[in-house]
Amino acid sequence: MKRLGVLCCCLLFLSLLPVPRLHAQQTPAAGTASQETPKAITERLNQLDQKVAQAQSSADNAWMLVSAALVLMMTGPGLALFYGGLVRHKNILAIMMQSFALMALITVLWALVGYSLAFGGDGPVIGNFAHAFLRGVGADPNPDYAGTIPQTTFMVYQLMFAIITPALITGATAERMKFSGTVLFMTLWFFVVYAPMAHMVWGKGGLLNASLGGKFPTLDFAGGTVVHITSGVSALVCALYMGKRVGYPKQPMPPHNLVLSFIGACLLWVGWFGFNAGSALASNSLASSAFVATHFGAAAAALSWSLAEWMKNGRASALGAISGSVAGLVAITPAAGFVGPMPALVIGFVAGIVCFLMVTRFKAIFGYDDSLDAFGVHGAGGTIGALLTGVFARAIYNPIYGAENGVNRPTGGLDGHWIQVGYQLVGVAFAWLFAVVGTIVILKVVDVVTGVRVTQDQEVEGLDITQHGEEAYNLES
């Protein structure tokens, strides 16, 4: 009690001390105001405007650079670990190498022509070469895309999306695709499927661009169609084209190290904040809204997948829980910046159940070997998410269609704009079409040039040894 009394006395004493001014004077001293000419005042206001803009740009740029780093982390090591743990130990290096190679390969392609093809010009389907070799991409913002950050930042942020999208496909081709075939396939796929799709949904003049007046405005905040549907559906096509792994489905091929997959999944969840919230392209309330929706979607889906598994198998597995969270994250990707937190929970919950059924029932019924469930999670999750985005989008979170007479135009079903679901269907259809047709053509070409699938002997021996001359685990040394 005595000590409490001493403490109170000290606090009282401190509160009575004069406090030094910690902030700069905001009002000019009385004497100068009457001597300033209107021109000087205007000059000062302009300078103030500039400083405010600079401060906003700094905040936005800081967040965007961090987001870009987070998205890259999703590929390496997020996806590499997630997939790596799911394959048999003789194939882990191969699948990690495929993700890593893309980090390098796509970067170079993007720098040379990729960015330009995706975001240059104003064509309906594809960009142009205006920004080839990153000409014109520098410190100045590109007002069409992200008006407060250097275009360099926007370019490098989008690059990270271009990297992870093809990496997702490796999940379906795992344990049996040649490395040379993979490299060639991904290069072609980038040009034939990713660049056009990215341009149509996010590029100026794009047919499906909701914010820049596309003919079939598809709400796709962070890439449900561009990233997940394209890669997921392409994954299915690859799986069907290549056929089943030797021994599938009779021989059990359980994950060799779920610990790695667990770590990977957690890195994906955290990284996804950069993927979704970063798609606000600014450090503002939309980023906050997207961040929350992302997180809620992941959580709800992890729960619903686990629930479904508990009901079906009597137990909830770790693999199921992490797969569920990924499914939720996939589904919320197109919706993140358009829907509220409660719909995010609903979208996540639905995605968990749907993807669980895709992966356990649908795959078994149709018998295709989508090794790591790239289609079941990304293809299906992306489709479901894109459609539900049309249902749950509300202008109050993101008035993407602008305003008329001071009132925001409605965005989705909850605003009464139910036609948006129709537009979402169009966007989804485009993604499916490009993925299916593009992938079939590319596979044929790759098969002729390098071959797509390894030989049976190579497959049995393992890709690490046969494709890369390495063993991942040299436990005796």
Added chain:
Amino acid sequence: MMKLEAIIQPSRFDSVKDALLEIGIEGMTITEVRGHGRQKGHTEVYRGREYTVDLLPKIKLEIVLADALVNRAVETILKTAKTGKIGDGKIFLSRIDDAIRIRNEDRGENAL
């Protein structure tokens, strides 16, 4: 000289090793193996598909003994490795023609 091979439950290994040490048997080679006799495995579920894992982890002990020690070794192992359930394992005995210590080239039971 006899070779004693025992396949036992991994959970019983520490007790068996300590008990053998107590009766004066110090030299042994241990391998971690997988196998089964009549013991059923367990079912795992992967992506909705159930499959049985029927190769179960066991410990294999290999000991080369002087004839005089064999019976006591067998009794000790039986006592400490037994749980009474299927999957306890087996002991195999075989004759050894010779044993040689590498360090000083001793032969026969001197080498054990």
